[in-house]
Amino acid sequence: MPFTEKRGNKWRVRWWSGKLDPDTGKKLYDSKSGFDEEADAYEYGLDQESALRNDRYISRRDGSTLMRDYCRTWPDTLDVGHLRDKAVRSMLRLHIVPRWGDTAVADIKTSMFRAWEKQLRTQPTERGTPLGKPYVDEIIGVFRMLMDDAVTDEMRASSPVPVVNRRRGRYVKKAKEKKREMVMEDVLQLASNALCYWGFPGFVFVLTKAFTGMRPAELYALRREYCHPAWPTADPDRDQRREASARYGTTNALPAIRVEYQHQRENGVVGLYAPKYESHRSLVIPPFLAELHEMLAASHAGEFVFTAIGGGLLANSNFSYHYWRRIADGREPTPPKQGGKARGGGSWRPLPGWPAVEAWAGKRFYLVRHGHKAWLDEDGHSRIATESRMGHEVAGVEGLYSMVTLGMEKQIAASLQSRWEQCLARLPEDWALPPSPSPLPVDLSRWMKQQVKSAKESWPESGS
Template sequence: MPYIEWRGNKCRVRWDTGRVHPDTGKKIYDSKSGFTDEDEAYNYGLDRESDVRNDRYISRRDGAVLMKDYCRTWPDTLEVGHLREKNIRSMLRLYIVPRWGDTAVGDIKPSAYRVWKKQLKAMPNVGEKYGEEILTVFSMLMDDAVEDELRPASPVPKTKRHRGKYKKKPREKKREMLIQDVHQLACNALTFWGFPGFVFCWTVACTGMRPAEVYALRREFCTPAWPASDPDAERRAEAGKRYAGESPMPAVRVQWQHQRENGVLKLFPPKYESHRDLVVPPFLAELLAMLLDTHDEPWMFPSIGGSPLANANFTYHYWRPIADGRESREAYERTQGGRVQHVGSRRPVPAIPATAYAGKRLYLLRHGHKEWLDEDGHSRIATETRMGHEVAGVEGLYANVTPVMERRIMDSLQRRWERFVATLEDDWMPSFPSPLPVDLSRWMKEQVKAAQDRES
């Protein structure tokens, strides 16, 4: 039972917390002072002891831990990837600690959380998706605070309540991926980047690989060397039987992606550990083989300077000129010392036309690859597996991608290519600033003739 003691003109109530000191074995009591009425103090103590008996009691000492102190140690308890941990620490430092740092963990109220949520979404530098990420991290933080017995419940509601006016979430506007648009991207890449850029665009469109996976595609995991060049003996044997047997299918293996850890570029497993083998159409297999013969780098797609693509800001320095187009850079004007100078570009590039992907993301080529698979009627398990996704539930448990499914994908992509190149004119070849390491014009003429022969 709680008991009351007077200190001057104020009284204090003490109650049994139900805990025992680990060293002395004595009971641990908690207290609250500042009462002027004994009955009020006594009833307060009864309520706390009721919380203790019903396992919902949070000691005043534990609940008084400041958020800035809790946020300092909380990230160390997470088991996430290095990029995710880096992002979480950034959100804590920039948004959560500045707002809640001097507030006790146990004093955060649901109403205060709702106000902060509204303020956060109104910040001009916080986009909608990033704001949702910050709120997700805060919700995780509060859930762990409950488990650590720093507060009785989370201030973040666990069920979606229809509060206020309904607002439909905006979705990115997309158009279908037309093969002629991919061809224009590839031609722009040929002008701006060279032969690796031409093959790069067709590889993304015909495999659906994530950009970081394409950057890290190494020659030992790419046709025609793979699967014979796979360093894993067991995988090499299995893949050899499947893709290099009596009816061979050219394929690449998604084994790595490039990420930076502490500023150092490293190889990491693909997103969601989605290692997978991807059959490619014969025309792309020929392009990949041609590209491999032009350089000795360990990665499939070298940058303009020969280094890994992941070292460059690919979106800004490669994708935007390729997708958006730009004026000729053969010569330009600059003002130096108050005088206007006409300077020849160190890397003159002809004018590049804008494409249907102007202002759009490279990632939409991955989306478009799934559109092609869906249009051609491939099974859901074959499509999702190729995209690096897992099909949940019984459907995913019982399903399996067979060689027949993969051959159908390879054939449908090849047919799509042949239908397109059969319509190509002779003047399709764009201008490019430096000689190509391969006779691409001759190769394309052979592709066009072969496609036209099949059509007839």
């Protein structure tokens, strides 16, 4: 039973919190002061004991924990990858602790949360622009998990964050990124631009991206033993090698790539990690791309299939800025050197210049992956084969019962090869590859002429 006591002109009530001191084993009591009447204090104590009996009670001692203290230990309870862990700690440090650090966990109200969320969505960055909606949604998601765990830890009775599907306020249509159809002529121009800037590896890199839909980090970490022509024979996993050889090997002669790793940076060091969502998968490739990979593999003995211009890891470069923007947005010819330096601060390499690809100027490199998905949909491939190729899982009964068959993969390889050949069949007779900034390890011009000739013979109606 609660007991009351006079404290000056007010009454205080004390009640057992339901906990024992871990050192002495004595009961721990909570209390509340400031009541004018003894009856009111006693009634309040009865309410707290009732909440304790019905598992609704939140100890005032636990609820008084400051958010800065809770945020200091909470991230250690998360079982996430290193990049996610870094992002969560960053959002706590930059946004959650500065606003809520001096507030007790139990004192955060829903109205206070809504005001903070509104402020976040209009808060300007150092550049004067508001925080992006996806980033704010990430912050709110972290705060929601934080409050849900506070409820589990019996520091709050409920979360102050409203249910996600609750409609409140004005309807705001979700903004979607504008996309344009990825056409083969643009892809070929992008590959040609990469040839001018990057050389033969860049030409193959762009085509591999467009015809496999691999994520950028997966391409950066593509090792020789997991790429055609070495794979699956060179796969270090014996069981995986045996299974893949039976499916793609000499009997079916279906060239393929194995997505086994992606490059990520942890503590400033680039390392090999499992692909996003553990989406290990095998990707069949069309014959023309297989020939390019054979030539690329024969041109160097490096560990990774694609390397930076200087021979290092692509993951160590700002690919979007130093590679993709130059490839997609075009570039003027490099001015001649004067006094040992390039005029205008440009690259010292003698580059001929190349045109911008209008459909891709200013667009993200990742959208090439989206374009590959659209190709598969346009060619009518099954949803299970398409989503599996993209590294996604199909939910529900469809994903449980269906599977990707060898016939589905052969159809994908055939449709991608047809798309390549029909594009070449439409090229004008005087079409030629642009020059490369460095000597090519293969006679790429001769190979392309053979490809164009074969395509025009196979698809005469495409060129008319």
